[in-house]
Amino acid sequence: MASRSSSSTAAGGSDSPQKPTKTKRTRRKRRKARAVGDMSRQMGESHRRFLQTMMVSGVIDEQAAKALYQYCCETHHTQYAPDKLEDFIDTINSRLQPMFMQIRKGMSENNGLQYYALVNMAETDITRMSSDYADNELELFRKTLDLIVCSENGKASSTDILNSTDSMTTRKMKKSETEHLLSRLVHDKWLSEKRGEYTLSTRCIIEMEPYIRTMYQDHIKVCHICRNIAFQCQICENPTCGIKIHNPCVARYFKGKSEPRCPSCDDFWPHEIPEVKRPHSQSRR
Amino acid sequence: MTFGDSLPFMRCVAMTQRKRPSSTQSSSQRRHTGNLVAQDEDDDATFTQPSTSQVQRGLEKLTPAQVDQKTAEVVQYFLVKDQKKMPVRRADLVKHVVKDYRNIYPEILKRAARTFDQVFGLKLVEIDPKNKMYILVNNLETPDKASPVRSPSNPKMGLLLAILSVIFMKGGVVRENLIWNTLRKLRVDPGEKHEEFGDVRKMVTDEFVRQRYLEYVRIPHTEPIEHEFRWGQRADAEVSKAKILEFMGELHEQDPKTWTQQYRQAHSLPNSSQASTSSSSQR
Numbered sequence: 001m002a003s004r005s006s007s008s009t010a011a012g013g014s015d016s017p018q019k020p021t022k023t024k025r026t027r028r029k030r031r032k033a034r035a036v037g038d039m040s041r042q043m044g045e046s047h048r049r050f051l052q053t054m055m056v057s058g059v060i061d062e063q064a065a066k067a068l069y070q071y072c073c074e075t076h077h078t079q080y081a082p083d084k085l086e087d088f089i090d091t092i093n094s095r096l097q098p099m100f101m102q103i104r105k106g107m108s109e110n111n112g113l114q115y116y117a118l119v120n121m122a123e124t125d126i127t128r129m130s131s132d133y134a135d136n137e138l139e140l141f142r143k144t145l146d147l148i149v150c151s152e153n154g155k156a157s158s159t160d161i162l163n164s165t166d167s168m169t170t171r172k173m174k175k176s177e178t179e180h181l182l183s184r185l186v187h188d189k190w191l192s193e194k195r196g197e198y199t200l201s202t203r204c205i206i207e208m209e210p211y212i213r214t215m216y217q218d219h220i221k222v223c224h225i226c227r228n229i230a231f232q233c234q235i236c237e238n239p240t241c242g243i244k245i246h247n248p249c250v251a252r253y254f255k256g257k258s259e260p261r262c263p264s265c266d267d268f269w270p271h272e273i274p275e276v277k278r279p280h281s282q283s284r285r
Numbered sequence: 286m287t288f289g290d291s292l293p294f295m296r297c298v299a300m301t302q303r304k305r306p307s308s309t310q311s312s313s314q315r316r317h318t319g320n321l322v323a324q325d326e327d328d329d330a331t332f333t334q335p336s337t338s339q340v341q342r343g344l345e346k347l348t349p350a351q352v353d354q355k356t357a358e359v360v361q362y363f364l365v366k367d368q369k370k371m372p373v374r375r376a377d378l379v380k381h382v383v384k385d386y387r388n389i390y391p392e393i394l395k396r397a398a399r400t401f402d403q404v405f406g407l408k409l410v411e412i413d414p415k416n417k418m419y420i421l422v423n424n425l426e427t428p429d430k431a432s433p434v435r436s437p438s439n440p441k442m443g444l445l446l447a448i449l450s451v452i453f454m455k456g457g458v459v460r461e462n463l464i465w466n467t468l469r470k471l472r473v474d475p476g477e478k479h480e481e482f483g484d485v486r487k488m489v490t491d492e493f494v495r496q497r498y499l500e501y502v503r504i505p506h507t508e509p510i511e512h513e514f515r516w517g518q519r520a521d522a523e524v525s526k527a528k529i530l531e532f533m534g535e536l537h538e539q540d541p542k543t544w545t546q547q548y549r550q551a552h553s554l555p556n557s558s559q560a561s562t563s564s565s566s567q568r
Binding site for chain 1: 353354356357360362364365368400403404405406425426428430432433434435
């Protein structure tokens with residue numbers, strides 16, 4: 001968009017612009033820029049295909065999103081500009097907004113990559129999941145959420161989750177039911193599981209961040225580097241400091257630094273600095 | 286025949302977006318400016334289609350924002366229902382979502398159909414004119430090149446496709462035993478609990494039927510009772526017979542035209558056997 005208006009500037013030139021001509025030229029330029037802008041706001045087959053893929057997949061990483069964007073444009077012979085993915089998604093989002101749906105972006109706490117997820121903005125509660133889960137299943141999910149948010153490492157062990165069924169107010173769940181529910185939650189991409197410990201999936205964080213910020217105001221951690229909500233993170237051990245940084249944000253911030261120091265209080269950063277993960281070396285998920 | 290991951294000619298959209306119809310939330314936001322027709326919720330079974338003039342009058346009493354909001358709710362409702370491939374009954378739609386906007390129901394539905402088309406690339410299809418049921422069908426062309434994003438595989442669809450193919454190749458109706466034998470050959474035994482599908486018989490005779498992919502009808506005067514399988518209305522709308530035939534051709538290394546009957550069926554007039562869209566039939 002910007003390039004188009006600048007090219008018309010170049011074509012126009014301006015040796016000694018007289019006031020009326022310059023104004024007319026500017027007006028024409030602005031009108032043309034607006035027209036181009038309007039064009040990009042129009043939803044076409046390429047946008048619809050992108051959206052349908054998002055509806056089936058739920059969440060995709062940035063690399064896949066870029067490839068999908070290109071594929072959709074090429075399939076429907078739409079002009080493709082590699083750096084205009086955000087505009088493309090904005091167009092879709094402007095039409096999704098009345099249905100309280102959005103394609104939102106967020107970082108994975110595991111690999112630091114950006115992901116796009118199609119989320120429901122309507123519900124202010126976890127009832128967004130309620131068409132698939134029974135009341136007592138939702139209660140257990142809430143308890144798991146409690147455990148994860150209030151934990152230091154952003155994880156909840158299966159043992160702790162099983163123990164929390166003791167204090168359920170809805171119909172109690174047996175061990176086998178709990179285990180079955182947890183695997184469903186993982187399959188439906190609300191939770192991730194590793195070595196018996198459960199964390200919030202990237203899609204879950206993207207979708208539920210507003211809800212979690214409201215519900216757990218006092219308990220949530222915020223990453224000092226990227227300012228987003230943080231569950232799995234490192235914490236500065238200086239008791240008067242205590243800032244939190246996502247593991248991938250730590251990797252990026254301290255990369256190449258021989259002596260890592262807290263960006264806030266300058267104390268020595270005592271934790272192991274992870275390696276920066278690259279997209280192509282990532283296995284699926 | 287293999288059933289498996291990607292089925293390029295299943296023109297269906299499985300959605301992972303989980304939502305509940307927001308009818309409870311919206312009622313607090315609604316503000317009526319006019320005196321809408323008050324209706325007893327019980328008589329939606331006898332819902333009568335409002336006339337064009339009634340719709341006009343109804344629209345005059347509402348703000349554009351109110352109509353847009355109600356349209357959005359209808360769209361959300363459909364998306365949630367269609368996730369599970371369950372058809373939407375007009376009676377349910379009116380009762381749970383449209384509610385006291387029922388006097389402008391045709392307008393709401395028309396706008397919802399437009400949204401499905403313009404935003405999602407989906408077509409709103411009436412599959413049962415008598416009982417007023419709707420489904421959403423993919424309206425995008427099947428692309429030549431495969432998508433770079435691998436969609437989560439759906440083995441159920443693979444199995445369904447195998448069944449639909451058999452029915453189609455056999456002229457459109459088969460006795461159930463043929464289907465059970467076919468499945469057994471694919472190592473899916475309807476009599477046993479399957480690792481992936483669970484109760485196979487129930488999935489085929491109940492789930493697929495409720496989703497309108499199959500019809501399972503009793504054959505009269507049979508003892509013991511026997512049923513026959515046909516394509517359901519959703520299969521008619523979503524699955525391309527031409528593509529099935531193409532696949533058969535590849536499988537048997539034959540020209541699809543060698544199956545003359547099926548070829549004629551697959552390439553007959555496009556909308557002769559398909560249900561019409563709601564927007565065109567003014568329902």
